[in-house]
Amino acid sequence: MKILVVGAGIGGTSIALGLQRHGIEVEIVEQVRENKPVGAAISLWSNGIKCLNYLGVGEQVAALGGRMDHLSYADALTGETLCDFPLAPVHEGTGQRSYPVARADLQAMLMEAVGVENIRFGAKVVDITQDDDGVTATFADGSTTTADLLIAADGARSRTRAHVLGHDVERSYTGYTNVNGLVPADPAITGTTHWTTWVGENRRCAVMPVAGDRFYFWFDHVTPAGADVPREKVVDELRSVFGHWAPPVQKLIDAIEPGTANRVEIWDLDPIHTWVRGRVALLGDAAHSTAPDIGQGGCSALEDSVVLSGLLAAHRDDPLAALTRYQAARTERAAELVLKARKRSAVTHGHDPEATQAWYRELATEDGTGVMAGIVGNIVGGPFA
Numbered sequence: 001m002k003i004l005v006v007g008a009g010i011g012g013t014s015i016a017l018g019l020q021r022h023g024i025e026v027e028i029v030e031q032v033r034e035n036k037p038v039g040a041a042i043s044l045w046s047n048g049i050k051c052l053n054y055l056g057v058g059e060q061v062a063a064l065g066g067r068m069d070h071l072s073y074a075d076a077l078t079g080e081t082l083c084d085f086p087l088a089p090v091h092e093g094t095g096q097r098s099y100p101v102a103r104a105d106l107q108a109m110l111m112e113a114v115g116v117e118n119i120r121f122g123a124k125v126v127d128i129t130q131d132d133d134g135v136t137a138t139f140a141d142g143s144t145t146t147a148d149l150l151i152a153a154d155g156a157r158s159r160t161r162a163h164v165l166g167h168d169v170e171r172s173y174t175g176y177t178n179v180n181g182l183v184p185a186d187p188a189i190t191g192t193t194h195w196t197t198w199v200g201e202n203r204r205c206a207v208m209p210v211a212g213d214r215f216y217f218w219f220d221h222v223t224p225a226g227a228d229v230p231r232e233k234v235v236d237e238l239r240s241v242f243g244h245w246a247p248p249v250q251k252l253i254d255a256i257e258p259g260t261a262n263r264v265e266i267w268d269l270d271p272i273h274t275w276v277r278g279r280v281a282l283l284g285d286a287a288h289s290t291a292p293d294i295g296q297g298g299c300s301a302l303e304d305s306v307v308l309s310g311l312l313a314a315h316r317d318d319p320l321a322a323l324t325r326y327q328a329a330r331t332e333r334a335a336e337l338v339l340k341a342r343k344r345s346a347v348t349h350g351h352d353p354e355a356t357q358a359w360y361r362e363l364a365t366e367d368g369t370g371v372m373a374g375i376v377g378n379i380v381g382g383p384f385a
């Protein structure tokens with residue numbers, strides 16, 4: 001059995017790792033010529049880390065992970081702490097530490113684990129056809145590759161999604177834009193083992209530690225889609241939107257090297273429940289493009305990979321049935337995370353301003369129990385429960 005994987009992001013590399021682990025032949029094709037991850041870092045929650053452990057790269061990801069021991073919320077304008085508590089109950093309750101990881105490090109590690117020589121870069125799939133004998137991908141240069149199955153991990157703007165569904169679907173703008181990047185860790189901003197979030201005015205700013213004494217930061221602000229802000233002007237935009245926020249936030253903005261921050265409009269996709277058509281299956285953002293508000297998009301792709309590779313290994317004699325079982329096993333779980341993230345995003349970003357104000361008041365009386373129950377609620381439900 002030969003499987004063609006389209007896309008070498010978290011989804012494509014992790015499914016390839018899972019298949020290799022089971023001795024299944026896999027070819028990965030990736031449209032870009034050089035890997036340049038969008039976004040600075042990612043929080044890998046326990047469910048995602050358990051998948052990486054299973055895929056054989058647990059030690060490598062632990063070495064890249066930041067040590068995140070505390071969670072704090074602070075008032076955006078005064079800087080006053082609203083709540084601050086240890087995250088140990090999340091790690092203990094789920095049986096696994098979570099790690100924020102710089103994306104470039106994670107991506108390089110996953111590609112290395114899969115074997116860079118197994119990834120064909122500069123290979124953009126432009127068409128897919130399938131029949132009883134196999135599936136054929138056609139590339140932008142006119143060449144073709146045939147395989148028994150094709151796994152499309154081609155991201156949020158997947159072209160393969162339309163092949164699987166038989167029609168196109170549109171993602172929708174959540175209403176906010178995210179600016180993210182990396183700065184040197186600085187205790188004058190917040191504790192170097194803290195995940196701290198400043199909230200107010202339906203916006204937020206947060207930092208998390210990643211390896212190499214760095215902070216991953218992000219800012220969310222409600223703004224129309226389609227603004228053309230050149231990369232070198234992103235820090236100016238942050239100053240104009242967040243310039244009156246508390247001193248640690250100003251320190252953070254000052255620490256950003258102009259031209260290094262990523263500005264990402266946040267779009268998501270209504271859950272879809274058809275992920276498979278014959279010999280073709282969707283995986284990762286191609287199947288469930290989500291807002292990052294609960295940090296579960298990449299973790300969900302890792303869960304897909306563990307489940308799908310396990311089913312294909314168990315049903316080598318009937319791989320099409322394995323794909324159908326994969327769809328049955330994964331769509332509900334992924335949909336639940338997409339909808340939770342959307343709901344969280346609405347509260348954070350003031351869709352109902354009174355609900356957002358109520359959340360700020362709640363944070364001021366929080367002892368950690370409610371917030372941690374929410375995090376654990378997102379984590380449980382994957383292949384390792």
Ligand code: FAD
Binds near residue numbers: 006300
């Ligand atoms: P992608 O990473 O998009 O990879 C798709 C790959 O396919 C790309 O390399 C692309 O070049 C390639 N490709 C596309 N089309 C073709 C084609 N036609 N031919 C060949 N190759 C093709 N998730 C978390 O778990 N935790 C977080 O904290 C978190 N934070 C986030 C913060 C932000 C701001 C954003 C935007 C997302 C965040 N996510 C997070 C979500 C996470 O980044 C994604 O879910 C994850 O990267 C999806 O991986 P993927 O492999 O499915 O898609």
